[in-house]
Amino acid sequence: MDPRLPRYQLLRDELANRIAALEWRADDPLPTEQELAATYGVAVGTVRKAIDVLETEGVVSRFQGRGTFIRRPSFDHSLLRFFRFLDSEGRQRVPEGRILSRAVTQPDADIAARLGLAAADAALRIERLRLIDARPLVAEEIWLPLPRFAALRDLPLAEFGNLLYPLYEQRCGQIVATAKERLTVDASTPADMTALQLERPGPVVVIARTAFGLDGSALEWRLSRGNATHFSYTIDIR
Amino acid sequence: MDPRLPRYQLLRDELANRIAALEWRADDPLPTEQELAATYGVAVGTVRKAIDVLETEGVVSRFQGRGTFIRRPSFDHSLLRFFRFLDSEGRQRVPEGRILSRAVTQPDADIAARLGLAAADAALRIERLRLIDARPLVAEEIWLPLPRFAALRDLPLAEFGNLLYPLYEQRCGQIVATAKERLTVDASTPADMTALQLERPGPVVVIARTAFGLDGSALEWRLSRGNATHFSYTIDIR
DNA sequence: CAGTGGTCTAGACCACGCA
DNA sequence: GCGTGGTCTAGACCACTGG
Numbered sequence A, B: 001m002d003p004r005l006p007r008y009q010l011l012r013d014e015l016a017n018r019i020a021a022l023e024w025r026a027d028d029p030l031p032t033e034q035e036l037a038a039t040y041g042v043a044v045g046t047v048r049k050a051i052d053v054l055e056t057e058g059v060v061s062r063f064q065g066r067g068t069f070i071r072r073p074s075f076d077h078s079l080l081r082f083f084r085f086l087d088s089e090g091r092q093r094v095p096e097g098r099i100l101s102r103a104v105t106q107p108d109a110d111i112a113a114r115l116g117l118a119a120a121d122a123a124l125r126i127e128r129l130r131l132i133d134a135r136p137l138v139a140e141e142i143w144l145p146l147p148r149f150a151a152l153r154d155l156p157l158a159e160f161g162n163l164l165y166p167l168y169e170q171r172c173g174q175i176v177a178t179a180k181e182r183l184t185v186d187a188s189t190p191a192d193m194t195a196l197q198l199e200r201p202g203p204v205v206v207i208a209r210t211a212f213g214l215d216g217s218a219l220e221w222r223l224s225r226g227n228a229t230h231f232s233y234t235i236d237i238r
Numbered sequence C: 001c002a003g004t005g006g007t008c009t010a011g012a013c014c015a016c017g018c019a
Numbered sequence D: 001g002c003g004t005g006g007t008c009t010a011g012a013c014c015a016c017t018g019g
Helices: A007-020 A033-040 A044-056 A075-082 A109-114 A165-172 A190-195 B007-020 B033-040 B044-056 B075-082 B109-114 B165-172 B190-195
Strands: A060-063 A067-070 A096-105 A123-132 A135-145 A176-187 A203-213 A218-227 A232-237 B060-063 B067-070 B096-105 B123-132 B135-145 B176-187 B203-213 B218-227 B232-237
Touching: A007 A033, A007 A044, A033 A044, A044 A060, A109 A218, A135 A190, A176 A218, A176 B203, A203 B176, B007 B033, B007 B044, B033 B044, B044 B060, B109 B218, B135 B190, B176 B218
Parallel strands: none
Antiparallel strands: A060 A067, A096 A123, A123 A135, A135 A218, A176 A203, A176 B232, A203 A218, A232 B176, B060 B067, B096 B123, B123 B135, B135 B218, B176 B203, B203 B218
16 A cells, blocks of 8 residues: 555555455444554544545444444345336335346456456356336346356355345355446347337336446446336436 | 534534625635634634535535635536537537527426425526537426526527526526436427437437525426437446 | 444644745 | 645544443
């Protein structure tokens, strides 16, 4: 690390590394601000500033009187920010995730680059459909780098469940911390028509997501396609 | 104000009010942190925390060695975050803004509510087209509450220029600080076909924006419709 | 009640921008 | 060189959580 950086930045990096090494579980508080200050030989104010950074980065959450805990953003829910799929009672629900296929494949150059893989490296390719009330909402194509996600290569599909990111953590020790998404609109392809059970051709929203770990390395590349008529996205600008 | 709130919050509100009262211009720095600390009888650290809040809210920007300045987000540029319209040389440009119509009208109940107007209040309705190289990109419908924006009722259309938010500030003393946008996808209407010069029907991205002033009151409601094939939006999630 | 994070103070020194 | 914001310290007290 560059010692010219502010101490609170160095401390932030140190703590981020320890968190990335899974040193603390979700229900296990980090050391006290006082303890960290003593351990690293800095003032409590400096520790607080370092944790401020981690908190605004979404890595930890603080609770007065209880402690500081590492945070698990639930990105699978973020789909619900884009698509509004209501169940038969008009409420939002976590959609079912159904794995359609899984195979070890060599990704094309673009995907390999996004995952930080060399040209000849293999990856795990998963096709997945998300549904509510058995109606398909979004069709996903998911790429995971090997050998990092080797544990998912042989896991029975029945054990995948509806949310992937908890699986990444439990089976592969990979925690998703941040993600980048790019939204575009495309015309439906014949494949969309069958996968999404569209009655007639129409616009489709395409979301390309790269998910990153606590250390900033790319963990997953994902392409989601969903019926644009269900699409709605709200954003705050400052 | 509630005196039970932390002092840095009270100070934040006080400063936000003074900023909303246009006490400082864009090139005019706020008082020094030292001065503010002396004026309000608090420590410099408390002033810093108050300004921290204003900075993350996007109200001010700090520059080491120069001072703290009130910030003017250029929301007209934010369209370029959604639509990628390149000129003939393949570069991004600020699109031309062409006012198509302007009239004092009574908005429907939904728009009136969004602007904080009573049912019978009038508003200014503006239709505007944004173009690059004389090709239409986005058609906009803009609603402004009266009498706040009365100065724009009689301003010659030739003096509107390409960007509206600087106009709001100079002619009406209204500074846009934040905004909320909602994106959806719609099928092109006959009106879209002519306004956007579409060759054939296709998807259109619809952006509904409410812009807010420094005091949080709604200043503008705007509906933008643009060709979805040019739409591209990138977002970071944490 | 003890222990946690939240607020606040008063001061020091550093890094940068500008004349 | 001077004034600005940026970093850092060492300590105090408050507000909340949990046993």
